[in-house]
Amino acid sequence: MQYSLCLMLVTLWVSQTVETCPDVCKCSRKSGPEKSEVNCHKRGLYSFPSNLPPDAWILDLGENGIVEVKANALRAVPKIESVNLERNSIKSIHPQAFAGAKQLMLLNLYGNQITNISPRGFQDLLNLRFLMLGQNQISILKAEMFAGMRNLSDLDLPLNALTTLASHVFKPLITLRVLDLSLNRIQRISPRAFTGLKQLMFLNLDNNSLKTIPPKTFKPLQSLEMLVLDNNLLSTLSTSVLDGLSNLQELYVRNNELGHLSPDVFRNIPKLSQLALSGNRLKTLDGNMFIHMPELKKLYLHDNQWQCDCNISSLLQWMEQTKVTLSPRDALRCVSPPELRNKSLRSLQTSKLLCSA
Structure with a gap:
């Protein structure tokens, strides 16, 4: 009698499980609590x-x-x-x-x-x-x-x-x-x-x-840690655009059309540890802009249009002294002048760089 009752209860439980599951679907139950x-x-x-x-x-x-x-x-x-x-x-x-x-x-x-x-x-x-x-x-x-x-x-x-x-x-x-x-x-x-x-x-x-981003667009994002702007059409990046990003740690602006960056563009991002600017149209950068970025660990600058004249001296001097990991140093190469085309930036001697007319 007891066995028959147990069998009946098991049968009832199984039938309820089948009855409440769509025919074409598969249902499985998790116990405690039942789900x-x-x-x-x-x-x-x-x-x-x-x-x-x-x-x-x-x-x-x-x-x-x-x-x-x-x-x-x-x-x-x-x-x-x-x-x-x-x-x-x-x-x-x-x-x-x-x-x-x-x-x-x-x-x-x-x-x-x-x-x-x-x-x-x-x-x-x-x-x-x-x-x-x-x-x-x-x-x-x-x-x-x-x-x-x-x-x-x-x-x-x-x-x-x-x-x-x-x-x-x-x-x-x-x-x-x-x-x-x-x-x-x-x-x-x-x-x-x-x-x-x-x-x-x-x-x-x-x-x-994106070709432009209005000033202070990102200012409400006071907790932002990573911002990805890769593969757009940005030709400039102003300090006011990045205003308010005091907690930003990673910034990616790869494969845009950046031709110039102000020396103080990153001055309000004290926690920045990774910066990617590869694949743009940069000809020169002021190396002093990176001195005020104490947390910087990785910097990607390859595939730009580096003009290897005296204007790039401060960048070369910073590269020699920094412990920041740079995008493969051999990938940083001159595009102009013609006599230095494809020459590695790391091989240049600042004292021998000419100033463009």
Whole structure:
């Protein structure tokens, strides 16, 4: 009798497990406290599956054919913490799609066809920490999109169609630490675009179309430690652009069109330890600018258009004395004058350098 009762209970538990799992998905349960992980990855789904277990905490719907996220899509799983919707065909998200998902911490929408986000579309996601929106077709960002997201720490927006960053667009994101805007088409940044991002530590603007950056644009970013401006069209970098970055440790401005840098351009970045200026159009630099950078450990200057005349003397003298690790010293070579073309900077004797007429 006791054995029959145990068998009946086991059978009942198994049937409940099967009954509350979508047919095409695989569900596994973690005990203490009980949580279900629902794996519907690459199962040919065109909509959210029904019959989800109410204790689901992880839902993987990646690489399906879902085209829209309807209202109350997660209402049946109030304990959900992670949802993966990457590489579907999602074009629209209902403003109430995530209503009730107050415990959601990670939402991955990478690689879809999203063109815009409804105002306050994420406002119910009070505990969301990670939002992945990369490789979509988003062209405009508005502050209302991020309303209520006071706990978001990581926002990924690479590979979209952004051309402009408007004023106060990220203002609701008061705890944001990582912002990736790389591989867009950003040409213009409002001076107040980054207002409110006092906790931001990493900002990636790699591979955009920036020609200029307004003065004091980065001033609100008092906690920023790494700034990536590689592969843009920047021709100048003024002291006022970098104003306020007192905690910056790494700055990357590779493969731009920088032709000149003021000797005091980095004077307000006392903690800078890594600086990359390779792949620009620099002809000379005042070596004295680096004397006032006590934390500098690595400096990348190769692939520039070094003009090896008397104006480069201070840089050569600093290079001889410094303990900073330079980009392979042999990669630093003269472009002009013709008689010194391709000659290594380290082999030059300052006393023999001529002054250009």
